[in-house]
Structures are given as structure tokens and as C-alpha cells.
Amino acid sequence: MKLSDFLRTWEGHETENRFSRVIIIGLLVICVITSLAAWRTERSIILVPPTLATEVEVTRSSASSEFKESWGLYMAELLGNTTPANADFLKVAIEPLLAPDIYRSVLDAMTDQIKAIKMDRVAISFTPRHVDYEAETNKVFVSGELKSQGPSSKPDIKPRTYEFIIAIKNYRPRLEFIDVYPDSPRTLDRLKAMKSQTREAQP
Numbered sequence: 001m002k003l004s005d006f007l008r009t010w011e012g013h014e015t016e017n018r019f020s021r022v023i024i025i026g027l028l029v030i031c032v033i034t035s036l037a038a039w040r041t042e043r044s045i046i047l048v049p050p051t052l053a054t055e056v057e058v059t060r061s062s063a064s065s066e067f068k069e070s071w072g073l074y075m076a077e078l079l080g081n082t083t084p085a086n087a088d089f090l091k092v093a094i095e096p097l098l099a100p101d102i103y104r105s106v107l108d109a110m111t112d113q114i115k116a117i118k119m120d121r122v123a124i125s126f127t128p129r130h131v132d133y134e135a136e137t138n139k140v141f142v143s144g145e146l147k148s149q150g151p152s153s154k155p156d157i158k159p160r161t162y163e164f165i166i167a168i169k170n171y172r173p174r175l176e177f178i179d180v181y182p183d184s185p186r187t188l189d190r191l192k193a194m195k196s197q198t199r200e201a202q203p
Contacts, residue, residue, distance in 0.1 A: 061168055065133040068166045071173045072140030073131050076162040079180075080126020080146060087114040099167070099176040106178060124148045126160060134187055139177075140164045141185035158182050 056067035078093060091110055098106055117124070128144040146160035161184065165177035184190065 058168065058171055060171055063166075063168045063173075065135065068138075068140050068173075069131045069133050071166050072133075072142050072162070072164045073128060075164060075175065075178075076128060076142035076144075077126060079162065080124065080128075080144075080160065082113075082117055082124045084118045084121055084123075087117050090114070094175075097173060097175045099174050102175070102177065106175075121151050122148055123150075130185075132185060132187070136188055138165055138167075139187075140166060141187065143185050146182075159184065161185050 056070065057064045058067055075094070075097070078090060082090060091107060091114070094110070095103075095107065116122075125147045126144055127147070128142050130141070130143045132141045132143075133139070134141070141161060141163055143159070143161040145157055147155050147157045149155040159182055161181055163177070163179040163181075163186065164175060167174045167176050
């Protein structure tokens with residue numbers, strides 16, 4: 001019997017219906033699996049910031065090193081270029097980026113520094129020279145030269161490094177650690193070298 005003739009019979013209709021049900025159930029299972037996979041997959045956003053020549057990738061809880069370096073450079077230039085006129089604005093700009101653990105301590109330190117800058121009428125400018133990201137510690141190091149000058153004094157130029165840990169929360173950068181020191185970046189390799197020199201110097 002031909003297939004076309006068989007499908008015209010009652011048994012043929014029953015067989016076709018059973019086959020269609022299996023196909024429909026299979027398609028439903030595939031749709032459910034695809035929906036669950038799409039729902040669980042973390043969305044990735046590709047950005048091309050104006051300060052970078054390459055794309056950077058940001059997800060809900062992580063980002064590429066280029067993204068963190070860009071934000072580290074932004075915050076270093078923000079904190080390192082201070083005058084009595086813009087000192088109060090710095091607190092407003094940095095406040096939304098601070099993690100709860102360091103929020104109070106950073107704002108208190110900035111308040112003290114702003115008072116000193118206004119009292120002494122000191123202008124501070126930072127010129128970045130290097131930006132490095134250390135994957136092992138998730139730290140961004142921005143190093144360069146800091147120039148400070150009062151109204152009637154000569155410029156004082158010193159090396160300066162800004163050290164940040166930048167986390168990503170809901171696609172937004174969050175500053176979880178900050179350290180500033182007049183020295184070269186304290187990377188893991190440099191800290192190990194310093195420890196070795198200290199041991200060798202001990203009698």
C-alpha cells in the first residue's frame with residue numbers, strides 16, 4: 001500500500017497524529033531548554049569608550065582589563081587634579097563609585113585633604129605615565145608625576161601611584177580599594193623583590 005493511500009485510512013490518521021504529538025513535545029522541550037539557557041546566560045555588553053582604541057567587554061559582574069584600566073585612569077586623573085575651586089566636586093563625583101566597606105573612610109580622608117587644599121590654596125596636577133592591570137590581584141596601577149604648587153611657592157614634583165581594585169556590580173564599576181603613595185607601583189613582583197632585598201640586608 002502506498003503511503004498516501006495509507007494516510008487516508010483511519011489507522012493512517014492515528015499514526016500521523018501520534019507522530020505529530022512526538023514532534024510537538026520535542027519542540028516544546030527544545031524551546032524550554034533554549035529559554036532556560038538564554039535566561040541563565042550572562043549578558044555581555046561591548047563598548048568602545050572614546051579614550052580607548054579597542055573594544056572593552058562588560059558583563060553583570062566582570063569586565064575586561066581594558067575597561068578597568070580606563071576607569072582607573074579616569075579616577076586617578078580626577079583625584080590627582082585638584083584645586084580649591086573643584087575640590088568639593090571631587091567628593092560628589094567619586095561618592096557613587098565607592099563600595100560600602102570603604103565609603104566612610106575614603107570620604108573622611110577626602111574631607112581632610114579638601115580642607116588642607118582650601119586653607120593652603122594649593123593646586124595639584126597629576127600627569128599619568130603608565131597604566132597597568134594585575135590579574136592576580138585585580139589591581140589597577142596608575143603611575144606618573146604629581147605637581148603641587150601654592151600661591152607663592154615653587155612647584156613640587158614627586159612620583160605618585162594610584163592603586164585601585166575595581167569590581168563590577170550590575171554592569172557598573174565599583175571602587176573596592178584605593179591606595180595612594182609616592183612610589184613605583186607595588187605589584188606582586190616588586191613586593192617579592194623588596195622582601196628578598198630585606199632578607200639579604202638582614203645580618
